[in-house]
Amino acid sequence: MSETSLILEPEREASGFGQQLAGFWRGAGGWLFLAPALIFFFGYQVWPIVRVLWLSFTDYQFLTNKPANWVGFDNYIQAASDPLMWASLGRAAWFTILFLPGTIILPLLMAILIDRVTNPWLATIYRMILLVPAVIPSTLIFVLWKWMYNYQSGPINHLLVDTFGLFTIQNAPQWLGGTKLTLPSIAVMEVWWGLGYHTIFFLAGLAAIPKDLPDAARIDGASEWQVFWHITRPQLAPIMMILVVLRFGTAMAVIDEYLIFGGFNRASPTYTWTIFMYDQAFKSGLWRQGYAAAIGMIGAVAMMCVMVVLIRIFRPRG
């Protein structure tokens, strides 16, 4: 390395201008390759967020032809004094609490079990079955579970009422009817959906642990729990942190499921801040998009604050 650079040095000195020109083209070529991605990224991700931030300080209503007026923090003050804002944030938080532990712990357990399957043929089959829900598109998962949970003709209630006789048709559970059961039911669906994908995540982390480490510990008399706590867990810490933070983000910002299962009943547990925003922006009245933007920003900032705390808690130590 150093030898070649010594030889090349004089030449570089000689053609300073040429070097600069080459550097410019090198840069331009790079940006040219990045251009298609950046056009989409800035056009449909960065600009909309900037625009929504600006809208949140205006009285913009989409269905009127009036231009947007700057109103300062009025939207934020109004949202903060609306009990629905806090109730809807609380519902999203409750769903997150129901969903997050299951979607971390179950896949971790599965990964530890599957990692020790020695038959390569079985190991492949298990991985494939696990990943099947991950290749089913989101909406199709929701539609499937909407049927599973169907009050009258869903297979779950069929099992409970006709097969086991635990309930009658009158008092069979209303899974998705906007009851106390609704958010837990959706959480179960989400855990089911993510089980395989997250297991594969953890399996990748387990594969990176040198196998003689736990083996040596076992020979020295360590229990399975000690092996897990002192060897496996620290090794999986980075993956754990990414999963916790990302899944917290998706859980707090769930919207499709609530649109499909819940609709716009303000008393329903599925009426979270995302639905509140959507309702204000596209459904009720003159589409108060300035106000909706403020709701969206409050929700987004609130969850980002918790994310920072989560990153601090789950940050790998040492």
Next chain:
Amino acid sequence: MSLEADIADQEIAPEARREPEGRGAIVRHLIINFFNLIILLPLAWVFIMSVKSLPDAMRGDFWPRKFDFTHYAFVFQRIETLPVNLFNSIYVTAATVLITCVCAVLAGYALVHIRPRGVGAVVVIFLVSLYFPVRVVSLISIYETQHFLGLINNTSGLILPYVTLQLVISILIMRSMFQLVPHEIIESARIDGAGHFKTLWEIGLPMVRNGLVVIFIVNFVTAWGEYLLGVTLIDDQAKRTMPVVLAAAQGGQGQWSWPNLAAVYVIVVTPGIIAFGFAQKLFFKGLLEGALKG
């Protein structure tokens, strides 16, 4: 030859060293298969529903007394907008996957092997965007943009926002894939006089094939099932995509009887599972090589 044997040895060796399976192994397999069953049962239910006779569907038993395979033909003949909706979904998904993959490969290559000045800032913005609920909050403004461009109620218009749904993830996956390609290989191709484009096409692309499979599947799954933008930006039933139609369909009598609905479901869900079945080997390799690091 010997290299392949070496790799095979390395793969088998750690397995062989482990203790032989005993009673614990049986419990382990039971637990795993219990969860496998929970994963597969809802899917089995919907597959069987699609070939049940109508009375069996009403009865609700898992296994039908009489099979009826006519629902598949029925839904295509009797539900008028179904072929159109299906075509919309295929068209929008294909365009989205193609555009996103091209963008991600070009960007991933540039981020690792060209590195223009100031590119670090772009990566930081990419990473921050992953932690912000962009999809939800941007909706208000995306509606406005599409309205401005005259793309409300336009099926093709969906492609533009669809491309960005997994764009950042795809770029980061391609970036970590290209990081596995040694600089020297790219450099030597460049010194031989190949432009970046030729280098990427002939040298880079074959080496990141597994990652390409991953982002192909990720984008396919996302676009094929997208609901939020599809339901917000399109009003007209004939211009809608399959997920929006399926989510709105209420199971019951007539053309949307349960077996018909299930048949439509199977038609929509099968392509993804088959594609994954064929590509699973490359998909797992890609996941392990780069995707999970990103």
